Amino acid sequence: xxxxxxxxxxxxxxxxxxxxxxxxxxxxxxxxxxxxxxxxxxxxxxxxxxxxxxxxxxxxxxxxxxxxxxxxxxxxxxxxxxxxxxxxxxxxxxxxxxxxxxxxxxxxxxxxxxxxxxxxxxxxxxxxxxxxxxxxxxxxxxxxxxxxxxxxxxxxxxxxxxxxxxxxxxxxxxxxxxxxxxxxxxxxxxxxxxxxxxxxxxxxxxxxxxxxxxxxxxxxxxxxxxxxxxxxxxxxxxxxxxxxxxxxxxxxxxxxxxxxxxxxxxxxxxxxxxxxxxxxxxxxxxxxxxxxxxxxxxxxxxxxxxxxxxxxxxxx
Amino acid sequence: xxxxxxxxxxxxxxxxxxxxxxxxxxxxxxxxxxxxxxxxxxxxxxxxxxxxxxxxxxxxxxxxxxxxxxxxxxxxxxxxxxxxxxxxxxxxxxxxxxxxxxxxxxxxxxxxxxxxxxxxxxxxxxxxxxxxxxxxxxxxxxxxxxxxxxxxxxxxxxxxxxxxxxxxxxxxxxxxxxxxxxxxxxxxxxxxxxxxxxxxxxxxxxxxxxxxxxxxxxxxxxxxxxxxxxxxxxxxxxxxxxxxxxxxxxxxxxxxxxxxxxxxxxxxxxxxxxxxxxxxxxxxxxxxxx
Numbered sequence: 001x002x003x004x005x006x007x008x009x010x011x012x013x014x015x016x017x018x019x020x021x022x023x024x025x026x027x028x029x030x031x032x033x034x035x036x037x038x039x040x041x042x043x044x045x046x047x048x049x050x051x052x053x054x055x056x057x058x059x060x061x062x063x064x065x066x067x068x069x070x071x072x073x074x075x076x077x078x079x080x081x082x083x084x085x086x087x088x089x090x091x092x093x094x095x096x097x098x099x100x101x102x103x104x105x106x107x108x109x110x111x112x113x114x115x116x117x118x119x120x121x122x123x124x125x126x127x128x129x130x131x132x133x134x135x136x137x138x139x140x141x142x143x144x145x146x147x148x149x150x151x152x153x154x155x156x157x158x159x160x161x162x163x164x165x166x167x168x169x170x171x172x173x174x175x176x177x178x179x180x181x182x183x184x185x186x187x188x189x190x191x192x193x194x195x196x197x198x199x200x201x202x203x204x205x206x207x208x209x210x211x212x213x214x215x216x217x218x219x220x221x222x223x224x225x226x227x228x229x230x231x232x233x234x235x236x237x238x239x240x241x242x243x244x245x246x247x248x249x250x251x252x253x254x255x256x257x258x259x260x261x262x263x264x265x266x267x268x269x270x271x272x273x274x275x276x277x278x279x280x281x282x283x284x285x286x287x288x289x290x291x292x293x294x295x296x297x298x299x300x301x302x303x304x305x306x307x308x309x310x311x312x313x314x315x316x
Numbered sequence: 317x318x319x320x321x322x323x324x325x326x327x328x329x330x331x332x333x334x335x336x337x338x339x340x341x342x343x344x345x346x347x348x349x350x351x352x353x354x355x356x357x358x359x360x361x362x363x364x365x366x367x368x369x370x371x372x373x374x375x376x377x378x379x380x381x382x383x384x385x386x387x388x389x390x391x392x393x394x395x396x397x398x399x400x401x402x403x404x405x406x407x408x409x410x411x412x413x414x415x416x417x418x419x420x421x422x423x424x425x426x427x428x429x430x431x432x433x434x435x436x437x438x439x440x441x442x443x444x445x446x447x448x449x450x451x452x453x454x455x456x457x458x459x460x461x462x463x464x465x466x467x468x469x470x471x472x473x474x475x476x477x478x479x480x481x482x483x484x485x486x487x488x489x490x491x492x493x494x495x496x497x498x499x500x501x502x503x504x505x506x507x508x509x510x511x512x513x514x515x516x517x518x519x520x521x522x523x524x525x526x527x528x529x530x531x532x533x534x535x536x537x538x539x540x541x542x543x544x545x546x547x548x549x550x551x552x553x554x555x556x557x558x559x560x561x562x563x564x565x566x567x568x569x570x571x572x573x574x575x576x577x578x579x580x581x582x583x584x585x586x587x588x589x590x591x592x593x594x595x596x597x598x599x600x601x602x603x604x605x606x
Contacts, residue, residue, distance in 0.1 A: 112350075
């Protein structure tokens, strides 16, 4: 039954992808295309956080570091290197994964709140370094708070919808793999009882590091995509703590450590913020805060988790 | 030793005392309940706004509004813990992190609605006055706040170690199951602890109001500094807040004096990161291990 439902879910995502691919052919509104691309983009981003933190229970408060590193890597490859976007993307992903590997080595030995604070500190360090590097060393590389302007893309929102779809699909494939492999069992075992897992011969550190670097790779690629989409990046934007918060809240809202969690959470929150953000601009952040508190108090397992629990109880 | 160095050192120590005062509550809350209070900076903000409001309304000296800030924040903190955080306290700690982040958004943005984005300052008769000697300058307000801050940390330490309630709080932090068996009402102690932490933080907020820019979104920066101070000093170790505060204040002030103010923020985070990786129990090694 397990394998079947997993296959069914992939099939559903496949159909959705196909529909979204046809979306630009039927919908001419640039606004709707942009919202669709944004939703898919956030499904992928929340999925990245879920890959590492959702399954292992290690709360990463600095995933935006890898997003920002990807943005800057892609921007530098395209401006300083003069190379194309399609070369910049893999470079962005690999740079982020490499940094994640080096940073993960010491930080993944920490637990609980210490891991959360260390990752947060790393993301803020990266922001401050890109902000102050040029001024401190008297060179022109990251451009400090002026930011970097990228070449303007000759494509519209449809192109970025396809980009986001491709990467988000890869992230979801990784979820599928995690749900059905020894690697996934190892990740979940870390969540349940890390010491016991280690005693049973699971290389917990290696597994954590792999998941961390994998999540960083995809985040880096997303960073590259957004840089090209927005065409202008600054440290305050790409390393913004609000991006981290979005990823965490979407995953939590949907359900941590589940395949559908990030999808449900991203669709819900992006939808809500498009509606609330337009009609209640001034109260938007207060409302988001209330949604967070409400979800934690009323639906602590998230939408998907609560639904699953109900179904299980009914079948008893 | 040149004057610049001594001046930077003094500035760092004065700054560090303030850091210690508003980080002690953070450390207490984490040490007893394992709650990483991401709305901590908002408590500083509320304390500062209480002092500002009273100064504007009735010209009350900001230092005299400290008791009022303490009482109001104690009541607020007590209620937040009792009615909101206590409901998720038995669940994985992540829940409380996210919950307090939600509270941060609500508090900071409601404050923006009420008081706008404007920057405010309190100008008292002694604002900008310095004790000047040997080429050094020590602002009076900062000096008063420094001594108050140290007194607050000592008061907190005394309360925890000398009073019956303090004993119950320490017992709950050590082993909540054993404490419950000994007749301690753990949930009530949690509410008192959060109230106490909030009160101390509000006092710090009011006492730094005479020389700080006050605005609704000031909180997050204070939360981040509190992280750093508490990690340096050792999580959940009260006197650690003093050591951590002084260490961070001096490092920041020296880097600002010799390198640049911008880099001093980067150094803060780098220090936090390196410290966590190499010595998560703090400089003294007496903090709670990860």
